[in-house]
Amino acid sequence: MLRRLPYGANYLRWDEMAELRGAIEDKALFRYISSGTSVSSRLERLVEERLGATRALAVHNGTEALRLALMGTRPAAGDPVYIPAVTFVAVAGAVLSCGLVPVPVDVDERCALDPTLLPADAQRVIVAHMEGMVGPLPQGIPYLIEDTAQAMGGRHADGRHAGTAGYAGTFSFHHAKVLTSGEGGLVVVRDPDDWELLRSYHDHGSDREHGKYPVWREGSFYGENFCANEAVAAVQLQQFRHLDEILASLEQHHRMLSTELHDRPDIRQVSRTDGDVKVSVRIELDSPELRDRALNELTDKGLPCWTLDKYFLPGHPVVRDRASVYADGFPWNLDDGSERYRPRSRDGFRATRHLLARTLCLPLAPELDAAGQAQAAKEVAATLAAL
Numbered sequence: 001m002l003r004r005l006p007y008g009a010n011y012l013r014w015d016e017m018a019e020l021r022g023a024i025e026d027k028a029l030f031r032y033i034s035s036g037t038s039v040s041s042r043l044e045r046l047v048e049e050r051l052g053a054t055r056a057l058a059v060h061n062g063t064e065a066l067r068l069a070l071m072g073t074r075p076a077a078g079d080p081v082y083i084p085a086v087t088f089v090a091v092a093g094a095v096l097s098c099g100l101v102p103v104p105v106d107v108d109e110r111c112a113l114d115p116t117l118l119p120a121d122a123q124r125v126i127v128a129h130m131e132g133m134v135g136p137l138p139q140g141i142p143y144l145i146e147d148t149a150q151a152m153g154g155r156h157a158d159g160r161h162a163g164t165a166g167y168a169g170t171f172s173f174h175h176a177k178v179l180t181s182g183e184g185g186l187v188v189v190r191d192p193d194d195w196e197l198l199r200s201y202h203d204h205g206s207d208r209e210h211g212k213y214p215v216w217r218e219g220s221f222y223g224e225n226f227c228a229n230e231a232v233a234a235v236q237l238q239q240f241r242h243l244d245e246i247l248a249s250l251e252q253h254h255r256m257l258s259t260e261l262h263d264r265p266d267i268r269q270v271s272r273t274d275g276d277v278k279v280s281v282r283i284e285l286d287s288p289e290l291r292d293r294a295l296n297e298l299t300d301k302g303l304p305c306w307t308l309d310k311y312f313l314p315g316h317p318v319v320r321d322r323a324s325v326y327a328d329g330f331p332w333n334l335d336d337g338s339e340r341y342r343p344r345s346r347d348g349f350r351a352t353r354h355l356l357a358r359t360l361c362l363p364l365a366p367e368l369d370a371a372g373q374a375q376a377a378k379e380v381a382a383t384l385a386a387l
């Protein structure tokens with residue numbers, strides 16, 4: 001087996017956990033009672049510096065980050081939120097759990113939301129940089145959220161970091177992401193006033209002075225508890241110290257595999273931009289049968305690979321069947337059938353369904369040295385050449 005652990009998980013090491021040790025010795029794992037500057041605050045300052053974000057806020061996972069970003073837009077119950085037709089179901093779940101209605105928008109050949117399909121008056125749009133591919137940004141959207149769960153460290157063509165170009169950006173530190181603390185999440189926002197609102201909402205709607213019991217002003221709105229855990233923030237700080245090394249190693253492995261894959265007319269590589277995080281080489285095969293043959297051959301040889309089929313939301317039970325735990329079907333029941341809730345696709349998502357059935361991703365391994373990466377690239381290329 002070539003690779004048992006994804007990306008940052010390979011870099012977890014006891015001897016780099018000084019912040020975790022410090023938090024334990026301080027006997028303070030709650031961020032607002034630490035004796036000095038909290039680890040969570042240090043993490044947020046580091047992220048602001050590293051990504052060029054105005055303000056960052058640590059939460060428990062990427063889904064919560066999305067929820068928080070959406071609540072920060074002060075929506076009306078049932079407002080539509082335009083989301084990519086190809087993304088992890090957490091995006092739809094986050095929208096629904098805020099009492100909003102997700103509306104899938106078809107994607108381009110790199111599986112990024114196609115901005116030309118959005119209605120002219122779209123208020124809330126989530127784009128998702130899937131598999132490290134940094135997608136185009138729709139213009140003129142008041143609340144554009146960049147889901148950067150799979151693209152930590154990616155950049156737009158103009159140099160800005162993925163996640164920092166819209167109203168808000170969200171990140172995940174789940175086990176499978178570029179950096180990991182098992183579970184973990186982060187939201188960044190462009191406007192400091194929005195950050196104040198998000199901070200308050202994520203701490204029960206309170207004002208908070210470090211070390212004190214929270215206070216609620218007159219007119220405080222309700223909130224929830226998304227406050228980061230110091231032990232988790234400590235692991236995330238450790239992971240961040242490896243980000244550049246991981247990105248550079250992924251670049252190197254990507255170049256190797258990309259060069260090894262001889263261009264067969266029936267197996268094409270999906271183009272990558274300079275700013276993409278090279279978590280995988282993505283290939284597009286001529287037919288679903290050839291894709292499945294490639295999948296089986298690689299799996300038989302213990303070579304990791306995966307499809308994007310699971311991300312097709314119009315066919316996902318959560319979006320397709322519109323079930324809800326609420327007795328009245330909330331918030332799906334707020335879709336009154338009007339134009340703004342109509343899925344956005346030119347062909348009923350046919351071409352996208354067909355594209356996904358022909359797509360295969362070949363993950364890259366930052367933890368391998370150059371010789372290991374070259375060997376892995378040769379094995380994958382030989383398997384595909386022999387199909």
Ligand SMILES: *Cc1c(COP(=O)(O)O)cnc(C)c1O
Pocket residue numbers: 060061062063064087088090091128130147149150171172173174183184185
């Ligand atoms: C992983 C992921 C999420 C959710 O992040 P969690 O930390 O697992 O809650 C959201 N969107 C995308 C695109 C993801 O890949």
